[in-house]
Amino acid sequence: MANARSARNSLVAALFVASGATALVYEVVWSRLLTTSVFGSTSQAISTVLAAFMAGLALGAYLLPPRADAMARPLRLYAVLEAGIGAYALAFPLLVQAVLWVYLLFATGRDPNAFLSILRFALAFSVLLVPSTMMGATLPALVRHAARSSSSVGRQTGIFYAANTAGAVAGTLLAAFVLIRTLGVTTTLVVTGLANFVIAGIAWRLGSDPVDEGADPEAAATDQPGHSSRLARAAMGAFAVSGFCALAYEVLWTRILVFFLGSTTYAFATMLAAFLTGIAAGSAAASRWVERVKRPAALLGAAQVSIGISAAVLLPLFSEVYTVVRAIGVGGRVTVFLVCALFMLLPTFLMGASFPLTARITAGRTGRVASTLGGVYALNTIGAIAGSLAAGFLIAPSLGIRNGILAVAAVNVLAGVAVLNAQSDARPWEAWLPLAVGGATVVFAFALVPRTQFFVKSAIYQEQYTRAGLEAEVLSYEENADASVTVIRDPEGEKRLYVDTNEAANESRWDAPSHRVIAHVPLLLHADPKRALVVGFGMGRTSNSIAQHGVHIDAAEISPGVPRAARRYFSEPNNGILDSPLFRLHINDGRNFILTTRNRYDMISTGIIHPLVSSGSSSIYSRDFYEMCRDVLTDDGVMSQWVPLHRVPLAEFKTILRTFLAVFPNTTVWYKYTPDFLILAGTAKPQTIDFRDWIARAQAPSVDADLGKDDLDAWSLLDSYFMGPQAVERFVGDGPLHTDDRPVLEFFGANLGGMMTTQVENIQAMAPYRESVFPLLHSFAGSTERDYVQSTLARYFDATEKLIEGQALLAAGGYGEAVSLYRRAGQINPDDPTIRYHIQQTDDLMISEVDAGILATERELKERLRSNPNDTDALMNLGLVYRNANRLEEAIHQFERGLGVEPEMVELHVVLGETHLRNGDADAAIASFTTAGELAPDQVIIQGSLAAIYQQAGRIPEAMDAAREVLRIDPSNALGYSTLGALYMSEGNLAEAVEHYDRALSLNPEPYVARVAWYEVGLARVRQERYAEAGEAFGAALKVDPTFGEARAALLEVQRLRDQQAAE
Structure with missing residues (x-):
């Protein structure tokens, strides 16, 4: 018989898990429908809907339980309640439309005011009253079914409260991660409503037998005498305060966690699930031993004090979320979620344990199990309503998050002390010691955590500043009902x-x-x-x-x-x-x-x-x-x-x-x-x-x-x-x-x-x-303006094509490639200020990155030279660092130091020559490259550099000798032939110039060589008045590089010359 009853109660508990899941799905969906479709998503509107929902829960817990006490089959009452909830859910979308019509009747053309706040609550209360009242009555009905003596009320309350809360966890996660995402809001409502009918059908079947009013053999041995009315009142008051504090913590902790997790659907749902999991675990654990406890009031008081102390301790812990995550060594958002959930475990566990303890204290004084339990539950829910509204509208805006949490923690401690003090057998230290410890903890947390702590420890501040070794100045930090508003001045002096x-x-x-x-x-x-x-x-x-x-x-x-x-x-x-x-x-x-x-x-x-x-x-x-x-x-x-x-x-x-x-x-x-x-x-x-x-x-x-x-x-x-x-x-x-x-x-x-x-x-x-x-x-003013606009916009269009290509490269971090495309865009359309900005902006980005890299590399190389002053590699690299920073004299000094150690190091002579050239000293550059050429006579790059320097200095014969030396070393070097072609062009020897350019082009050179060679051939043909061949050459240059502006202009000029020649 006992085993059958136990199995039935387990099945009923499973039904209550499902019931809790549907209730949280409804809370999410109904709140979403009312705020999104009607009231708006301000904190005031959301809190109003939540308060109306919870008010119905309290009303149901208070009004309906007397019927459960009088019923022989309370499980049948539970079945009727679940069926009613399901039916109401199916009709809810139509009710929302009715609410919208009434709301617009009064709200149209008005800014938010006190009247509209009252109207919102009245409308939300009216539409949520029936289903939430039925939800509030379900727990007392089930406990009346299962608890066969007053001494087992605490245990059965804990079991069913834990089951319902576990279902709420599942409903929260299902709604956020599965149902709304895959089914949508309306279909989720329909599916959940049908689930209520299934629960109702099973409960109706299970409730066919009347409740056995006989003594429970297990309970008989543990029945306890009723507690004093003073203690019962203190316990009920503390549990009401616990509801107030729990919802206030939930609101204020959520505001803190926004700084570390963001305020996405996933973040809120995961944190709510963690909050409810702690409550469910606490209630389930307490239900196992609550009937055996001799002083439940002492435990209830200690739990409330501990909740307050742990909430105060959490303040500095929350701001160190990322320190803990780094210590764990496994990053990612999931790890951050788990760390935050772990932080909240102790206080939420104690919140969950408080319900069966309160039920044990209060229900022992009467045989009206459902009524007494309903009153306790109603008081807790009323406290929760007050906590939710106060946290959002009063505490956060007036005290701020930090001070608000500490104030709520102090209330928790005082409630616990009141319960401890109400015990008839209380020891003197049981009141003053918790008060002293709780007060000291609150003061310590206040001193340890600055008001702006959560922002400067937040994910975005850590990412933008702390990890980069930067610091910003917080100019203003204001906490409103809806959000925290912060103004900072960043290291560049810009306000954000x-x-x-x-x-x-x-x-x-x-x-x-x-x-x-x-x-x-x-x-x-x-x-x-x-x-x-x-x-x-x-x-x-x-x-x-x-x-x-x-x-x-x-x-x-x-x-x-x-x-x-x-x-x-x-x-x-x-x-x-x-x-x-x-x-x-x-x-x-x-x-x-x-x-x-x-x-x-x-x-x-x-x-x-x-x-x-x-x-x-x-x-x-x-x-x-x-x-x-x-x-x-x-x-x-x-x-x-x-x-x-x-x-x-x-x-x-x-x-x-x-x-x-x-x-x-x-x-x-x-x-x-x-x-x-x-x-x-x-x-x-x-x-x-x-x-x-x-x-x-x-x-x-x-x-x-x-x-x-x-x-x-x-x-x-x-x-x-x-x-x-x-x-x-x-x-x-x-x-x-x-x-x-x-x-x-x-x-x-x-x-x-x-x-x-x-x-x-x-x-x-x-x-x-x-x-x-x-x-x-x-x-347009006429065809002339139309043609002008069309050609101008075509030029803008072509240039912006290059700009957009560059923007994609910039987003991928390719600064060098991006600025190259930006410059090509600027060549096509120098009139576009947007292109000019992008060129400058990308140059600045490259310079800032180079500057940061230069400082780090300079420190490293100087450290190496302190250990070994004759490290030629370090000397050369330090010189290159200075050269890249345009600190040319310092670069030359480091290269010369290196040559003093190793005078036959070819690479040092080459970089020294390049640096002299950048510094405007062509003679010194020629001397360095000449020495390098003597040390390495078969290196093309050295002779090619000499040819370019001689050409730049106007020393054409020496430039030609160097270019011929390039071709001696590498007879297939296209750049060598192109260089000779340019030198012959400078002397007016067009035939030799064209011959060498043709040799260069026959070797399939790199595009940068080919475009110049074709362009120069075109110029030579123009000077020879061979315009058709010139046009072909310029066209070939454009084929290699369609953005080659000089070639395009030359091609148009050749066409004009050909037309002029034909006309003559």
Whole structure:
């Protein structure tokens, strides 16, 4: 009989595992539906939904258990509750639409205020009341079924609470990693609702027999007398406080872990799972021994004090996450997750153990098991509601994360001391010792952890500064309800703005185009823009650029700390836009603002927000969001979307473009500014560009000056057009869309490798689809202007091709190859300021890397020379280091020191000669190379260098002798013949020159030799007035190098001469 009952209870516990899983899936899905579709994703909105959900749990735990106490078959009540939850889940999407209708009735046209906060709670409470109330009643019903005496309540409570929490862990991970990703939100809701019906059916079947009210043989031996009412009240109060503290810790710890793990879906789900795992383990462990404990109140009090102490100790530990990870020796995000979970294990374990201990203390005073337990559970849930709301709205904004956690830890300690003090047999030290230890720990943690500790120890700060041996100055650190806002000054003196760990903006030239181009392109595409909306204010550059067009601006910014930081630290780059009469700021979630606005906009621009920043940031890339934007655009309105090229794999990159195109079929892509981002411009009508209007408005003084800050002008910006809708459609092909129901972009971060490699992949994948902007242009003054514009844009187009190739190489770290392509682009189109910027920027990058390498190498070589002053290799290498740094006199000194040790070292004579030449001393260079040639008479490079130096010095006979020496050593040396050809040309001996160039070309030389040889042959033929042959030679030079500008110009001149000759 006992074995059958035990087996049945095990099966019931398994059902409760499944029930816990479905409950957490519902919490995730329902919260997502209400915040994404209706209320917005501010912390206030999310906390309101969570509070309404938990209020229903508390109500169910308090109201329904008396029926369970009176029922002979409480498991049948549990089955009815599960079936009701499932039915409600299936109807939930329709209820959300009803809530949306009511919310819009009152919220449309209003900024967030107290009334709307109350309305949100009322609506969320009304729609979540029924299912969450039923969920809250399930635990008391099951414990009433299983606990056959008051002494076994603690054990059964622990078992079922642990089972339900373990299910919650599974539901959290399933929702985040599997269900929403593979099924989508709506299908997940349906599948989970059907699971509830399965649970209900099994429970109904198991609940056919009435509860046996007889004594439990095992329990009879362990029944304990009831505890005093004072102690029971203290235990219930402490458990309510425990609920408050647990949710406050969860909110505040999550805010800390954002600095180390980011705020992605994976990060939050994993941390919540770790939190719940600790609670489940604690509850399961306590259920095994709770009935045998003689002083459960002492353990409950000690647990609460220990939770507070461990939470305080965790503060300095959290800031050393990466120190621990490095000590383990296994890097990666999984290791960081595990370390953080390990840190939280002790306090969460003790939280879980507190429930069965409280149940043991309180339920011993009455036979109404379900009612008493329901009251305890309700109090804990009410405390949790208060903790969640207080942490988000009061503690974090007013005290900050560090002080907030310490304050909550102090409350935990005081609650534990109250329980210890309420014991009738309490020893005097049981109250004052925990109080002293807890207080000392809180004070110690406060002194040890500065306010900015978590930011300066964060993943992004470690990556950008600490590991590079750099340090930045923290100018401002503000903790809001939604995020932490930090402003730093980097080692180059530029200020940077961070929202949590996302670098939202900075003062650098590299970052600036992202913020300005998303304003200028769509406004110039619109014929007459009047009003614009910016989603995400950042440092204010985008809004300022819009203002240069005389357009009125609404800006929706979710975090109030961002505009405060912008006003204080970025008023110069944003030109004081916050005080402009054209500008109006709205502290609100962008989606919610668009949902509730009455305005219509000529342009909407989303902020510089990467889809990886947080679990909510990808929502501004969804089809649903674009449809909302489309609905508030004017008929000619333009939607502007910034799209990152970095940290977005090609498949997801195409998904972003494909989703945008699905809502805005007339989409154009704009790209060339930096290899970091592109702009999508979407309209309802096909896009055309009034050329004269574009030029006139882009060259207006205020707009032209703003473009000039990013090395752009009217022509360069026009040339940044990349492809039109048909090309975009071919590029993206078929594939998934990112929607609120199927948020595919939330789930790619876990498999992402490097940050830069996706730039290369995305740029190279797009490149074949690039198109000219010219077919979109109209309104020319006449055919002459039309032809001029077409030829000018063709030149820009060809040059930008080289620029884009170089950008891909730059993203891959190929600075030398990139600058070579940039220079070729500059030769094709010297008028493009964007190309000039890229050349300078890449030169600077190369110089900075070289400088860093020079310092390290110089230190190493000098250390070698201290050990051995006659180390000729070290002397030569140190000289080369100085030469590369253009410290030529120091280089010459090191080479001469080396020759003093080893005078017959050919390599030293060669590098010394090269350095003399760079230093402008041709005679000294000739002397060094002559000595090298005597020591190594059969080295082509030495004689070739001598020939070049003699030629440069105008000593033609000696140059010819050296060139002939090259051919003596290597009769098939094309460069030798080419050099002789050049020397004969300089003397006017055209026949000999052409003969030697022909010999060079017959040897299939390197392209750099061939292009010059063909070009020089062409010049010789021109001087001989053999224009047809000259044209062939210049054409051959262009075939070798299509970017050879001099050859192209010479070919055009030859054509003119031939036409002139024919006319004569």
